[in-house]
Amino acid sequence: MAGKNRDRFSTTTRIRLLGEQTAARVYRSQTRRQARRSRLTGRAALLVLVVCSLVVALAYPMRQYVSQRGEIADQQRKIREAGRRVEELRDEKARLKDDAYVERLAREHLHLVRPGETGFTVIDPHARDQRREDQGGADRPWYSNLWDGVDKADRATQQ
Numbered sequence: 001m002a003g004k005n006r007d008r009f010s011t012t013t014r015i016r017l018l019g020e021q022t023a024a025r026v027y028r029s030q031t032r033r034q035a036r037r038s039r040l041t042g043r044a045a046l047l048v049l050v051v052c053s054l055v056v057a058l059a060y061p062m063r064q065y066v067s068q069r070g071e072i073a074d075q076q077r078k079i080r081e082a083g084r085r086v087e088e089l090r091d092e093k094a095r096l097k098d099d100a101y102v103e104r105l106a107r108e109h110l111h112l113v114r115p116g117e118t119g120f121t122v123i124d125p126h127a128r129d130q131r132r133e134d135q136g137g138a139d140r141p142w143y144s145n146l147w148d149g150v151d152k153a154d155r156a157t158q159q
Contacts, residue, residue, distance in 0.1 A: 095101045106112045113119040 111119060111121065
């Protein structure tokens with residue numbers, strides 16, 4: 001029986017020894033993992049610092065790029081509008097070369113008549129009252145009305 005106790009003791013001792021060795025290995029493994037984690041944390045911090053530096057360094061040029069692209073688009077829109085306006089003016093120039101068109105404009109806007117014709121101007125009393133309200137009174141001198149007309153035309157071109 002003494003042999004059995006010794007075998008048993010030695011098995012128990014062996015198991016305890018194995019347990020201690022395993023615990024030591026696990027502890028060393030955890031220590032290495034923690035060391036690796038701390039190294040990865042430092043690397044991660046450096047990576048984050050580099051990425052933040054790049055973002056900060058590129059933020060201003062990217063903002064400028066986007067702003068300039070907006071300005072370019074705005075200028076291209078203005079070019080298209082100017083091209084359309086040029087076409088309208090060319091059409092008007094071509095119409096002004098036609099004598100019948102010029103004569104019609106003169107009759108409408110300047111109230112011109114041909115020799116031998118009699119011109120009549122019909123004044124609508126309601127229109128005159130409306131015009132007085134717009135001008136602020138009928139007792140204004142002619143030059144005030146002229147300047148008001150110039151101011152209205154100037155405001156229309158600014159809008």
